Amino acid sequence: MKCKKVELKTGKISWECVDDAPRDPATGKRRQITRRGSTKREARARVEKAIRSLMEDGIDEKVSGNTTFETAALNWLEVYSLTGVKRSTIRIREKEIKILLRYIAKTPISQVTHNMYQKILNDLAPDYARTSIQGVNTTAGMIFKHAIKNKLIKDDPSIGVVVPKKQRTVEDIENEKVEEKYLERSELELFLSAVREHGLDLDLERFYMLAFSGMRSGELCALKWPDVNFTDETIRITKTIYNENNNMKDYQITPPKTEGSIRTINIEREILDLLKSHRKRQMKIHNEYRIQLEDFHEGNFVFCRANGYPFMQKNLISRMQRLMNYVDIDKHATPHIFRHTAISMMTEAGIDLATIMEKVGHEDIKTTMKIYTHVTKKMKEDASGKVRNLYENALQHINFN
DSSP states (O other), X not given: OEEEEEEOTTSOEEEEEEEEEOOOTTTOOOEEEEEEESSHHHHHHHHHHHHHHHHHHOOOHHHHHHOBHHHHHHHHHHHHGGGTOOHHHHHHHHHHHHHHHHHHTTSBGGGOOHHHHHHHHHHHTTXXXXXXXXXXXXXXXXXXXXXXXXXXXXXXXXXXXXXXXXXXXXXXXXXXXXXXXXXXXHHHHHHHHHHHHHOOTTHHHHHHHHHHHOOOHHHHHHOBGGGEETTTTEEEEOOEEEOSSOOTTSOXXXXXXXXXXXXXXXXXXXXXHHHHHHHHHHHHHHHHHHHHOTTOOOOOBSSBOTTSOBOOHHHHHHHXXXXXXXXXXXXXXXXXXXXXXXXXXXXXXXXXXXXXXXXHTOSSHHHHHHHHHHHHHHHHHHHHHHHHHHTHHHHHTOOOO
């Protein structure tokens, strides 16, 4: 190791030491490590530390020190995008990276410590749901693991962190109403009545299908005619539709949300009769437009425009908002509410929990169980009231003396 005194631009004198490090594994070229310090001893120690890190962990401190968290995150995202994940998942990861960049964008990834990272999660707790913070933590963990593989850091600072859980207040508990997540029977009948009276083209078929099938709106929009089996009275759900910019021609057909979402469900004959009638009308319209349009889309979608391109979820949302103006339902209702409504309907019909979960494609039992438990409890309360009304005369003549 060679050391010498050097004069800095400020006029101060510093020590600079240089020594040979292992050759570059890719090029075989000679590689030297240079470090400075206020004393010769300090400069020597820094050189030795850098060489030791390179030899033991393969980490080039100069490279890792110049690689910001933002650069490392974008490098990881580029690789992650090539693994076959859905575009919708990539968008979620992009949003989670943006949250992290607010704190450590320009920080060298080698300088992100466990304590620093824990403070980031703590700071997010008041403004984000715990599931959102868990998503941020998952993304960060994947970025750090990618950095370890690429010899930028030795340890993952996200290991062992605590994902904060927001303390629920009494007000939160009292305001949490499960019945807000689904339409009661009377509310569903009211909404479907509005569909029949005021619905536009395809409103009847789509909203009845959502209510009685428990399908996600993306699964409904991706439905194709081969998925519908009129003989067996079933529908096969194997895909969903993704559209980032709401351009009808710029869509992607992707696998559904989870493995449990791939399913074959039974569907009511009346709903299938609606689809049969719709198919006849659709075939007639499509035959006309095939002649008129050069770019007619042969997508074979169940619910699509006259030009063959599928409707997107946004169309369902706007149609539902329009219909909600005709009913007196004081709930924040989107098409997703019909999934929970279907759970409620099947529970009231006495269908077991496992069958309900299979039909709606829930791998996570929590959502289904919350509604199932609420409805069954309400059914028990109603049952007690019905028995009392039926035997009211006998109950009134009880002698308490």
